Amino acid sequence: AQSVTQPDIHITVSEGASLELRCNYSYGATPYLFWYVQSPGQGLQLLLKYFSGDTLVQGIKGFEAEFKRSQSSFNLRKPSVHWSDAAEYFCAVGEKTSYDKVIFGPGTSLSVIP
Amino acid sequence: KAGVTQTPRYLIKTRGQQVTLSCSPISGHRSVSWYQQTPGQGLQFLFEYFSETQRNKGNFPGRFSGRQFSNSRSEMNVSTLELGDSALYLCASKLEAAGYEQYFGPGTRLTVT
Numbered sequence: 191a192q193s194v195t196q197p198d199i200h201i202t203v204s205e206g207a208s209l210e211l212r213c214n215y216s217y218g219a220t221p222y223l224f225w226y227v228q229s230p231g232q233g234l235q236l237l238l239k240y241f242s243g244d245t246l247v248q249g250i251k252g253f254e255a256e257f258k259r260s261q262s263s264f265n266l267r268k269p270s271v272h273w274s275d276a277a278e279y280f281c282a283v284g285e286k287t288s289y290d291k292v293i294f295g296p297g298t299s300l301s302v303i304p
Numbered sequence: 305k306a307g308v309t310q311t312p313r314y315l316i317k318t319r320g321q322q323v324t325l326s327c328s329p330i331s332g333h334r335s336v337s338w339y340q341q342t343p344g345q346g347l348q349f350l351f352e353y354f355s356e357t358q359r360n361k362g363n364f365p366g367r368f369s370g371r372q373f374s375n376s377r378s379e380m381n382v383s384t385l386e387l388g389d390s391a392l393y394l395c396a397s398k399l400e401a402a403g404y405e406q407y408f409g410p411g412t413r414l415t416v417t
Contacts, residue, residue, distance in 0.1 A: 222404050233308070233394055233408035280347065284404035291360060292404050294347040 192217045192285045194295035202301040203271050211266040211298050213281030222284030223264040224292070225255055229277045237279075240264065251275070276302040305331060308397050308409035316415045322383040325412045329376050329397030335359075336378040337406065338370060341392040350393075353378050354400065382414075390416045 193216045203209055215221055222241050226234040238249025245257040255266045264281060281295040309328045317323050329336050338350040349362040353372035370380040376397075382389055392413050396406035 224404070226408075231410075231413075233410045234396075235408070236405065239405065290404045291349070291352075292406065293349075296346045 192221075192283055192293050194281050194283050194293055196279075196281055196295040196298045198298045199296070200299045200301070202303060204303045205273050206270050209266075209268045209271045209275070209300070211279050211281075211300070213264045213266065213295060214262050215264065215281070215283045216262065217283055217285070220259075221264075223255075223257060224282040224284070225249065225253070225264075225266045226280045226282060226294075227251075227277050228280065228297075234280060237266070271300075271302055273302045273304055276300055308395055308407055310393075310395050310409040310412050312412060313410065314413045314415075316417060317385050318417055319385055319387060321385050322381060323385060323414060324379055324381045325393055325395075325414070327378045327380075327395030327397075327409060329378070329395075330407055333397035333399055333407070334376050335398045335400055336372060336376065337396045337398075338378070338380050339394040339396065340364070341394055341411070342390075347394070350380065385416045387416050390414060 195214045197212050224239045225237040227237050228234045237253050238247050240247045240257045247255050253268050255264055257264050278297045278299050280297045282292050285291045311326045335354045337352040340348045351370050352360045356372045367383045372378045392411045394411045395409045398406045
């Protein structure tokens with residue numbers, strides 16, 4: 191069965207510092223990968239997605255992610271974090287069966303120190 | 305274009321009662337999925353509806369049910385509420401042709417006392 195792991199439950203960074211959130215997946219074929227962000231009390235917003243092609247994907251809000259097949263990873267990065275980036279971040283993988291199903295990781299909570 | 309809307313946003317119920325939550329998808333989206341989010345279990349898939357038919361179901365007891373109307377609006381119902389049902393219930397919609405790209409609503413925060 192497909193699965194997604196996010197090794198870091200919680201990360202704290204200083205404003206202006208760089209950020210990398212880790213994501214590892216288990217999937218037999220080429221995966222469809224996503225990163226979502228959830229602000230407190232809100233729904234999830236899609237940051238970026240990888241379906242195929244260039245393994246470095248650009249998203250909204252200055253985020254990017256790199257797909258590394260050899261490491262089964264899809265880590266999210268941002269060169270300079272803003273206080274407004276404090277939120278919960280979810281990695282997800284699309285599973286192709288008779289329909290399209292998305293499996294979410296447990297999430298990483300990001301705190302930003304001013 | 306309006307986003308996914310969910311009503312009500314907050315709800316307090318007593319153990320043993322039942323509750324109905326509503327979700328209106330983005331115009332043109334015919335697929336609606338429901339998720340339960342709790343601190344302990346994270347995001348768990350409840351079910352997906354497409355063209356008024358349940359297409360997929362997660363591992364939840366039969367107390368959790370849903371339906372979809374001809375206008376794609378969806379409701380989920382939880383009967384005989386338990387304390388553990390307290391959660392944020394999220395609805396997501398998508399265009400069928402979009403594959404996996406879902407758009408989420410703000411959620412309904414259900415508290416069971």
